[in-house]
Amino acid sequence: MMREIFTARGESNLGIARLAWISFFVVLSGFLGASAVLLTPPGSTVAAWWPAAGTSAIAIFLARRTWWVAAIAIAIATTLANMAGGRPLTISVVFGVINAIEASIVVLLLARLLPSR
Numbered sequence: 001m002m003r004e005i006f007t008a009r010g011e012s013n014l015g016i017a018r019l020a021w022i023s024f025f026v027v028l029s030g031f032l033g034a035s036a037v038l039l040t041p042p043g044s045t046v047a048a049w050w051p052a053a054g055t056s057a058i059a060i061f062l063a064r065r066t067w068w069v070a071a072i073a074i075a076i077a078t079t080l081a082n083m084a085g086g087r088p089l090t091i092s093v094v095f096g097v098i099n100a101i102e103a104s105i106v107v108l109l110l111a112r113l114l115p116s117r
Contacts, residue, residue, distance in 0.1 A: 018062055022070055025059035028052075030077035033099070037085025052078060056103035067104065075100035 033052035040047045056074045063070035079096030083089065 022059050022062045022073075025055045025062065026070065026073045026077050029055040029059065029074055030081045033078045033081030034084040037082055037087065040085070050099075052081065052099065053102060053106075056099060057106045060103050060107045061110070067107065071100040071104050074103055 029052040032055060033050070036047040036050050036052065039049070056078070059074060060067045060070045075096040077096075078099040079092045082092035082095050087095070
């Protein structure tokens with residue numbers, strides 16, 4: 001895992017700027033996810049709007065070959081977002097994993113449809 005992210009000299013293969021953007025979109029996904037959960041209509045258990053899906057896909061897209069690291073970070077961020085909204089731990093983890101899988105599939109499909117990436 002760490003060998004893919006860092007070279008022997010400790011320099012990031014992703015580059016500091018790309019890593020900063022990935023981190024930004026992961027944190028933004030968590031913030032937007034928490035906002036969506038808090039704005040869930042009364043009596044509903046599912047947020048009607050999930051803007052974190054788009055920001056999650058951007059983070060995974062930017063990560064390229066280390067997409068799975070971004071996917072894990074997305075799963076953690078959206079799990080915490082769901083917990084912040086008062087959802088139980090089990091449901092939060094399931095939603096977090098599903099959100100990461102969803103964003104990964106979107107990026108995979110886009111990469112297949114747009115092979116020039």
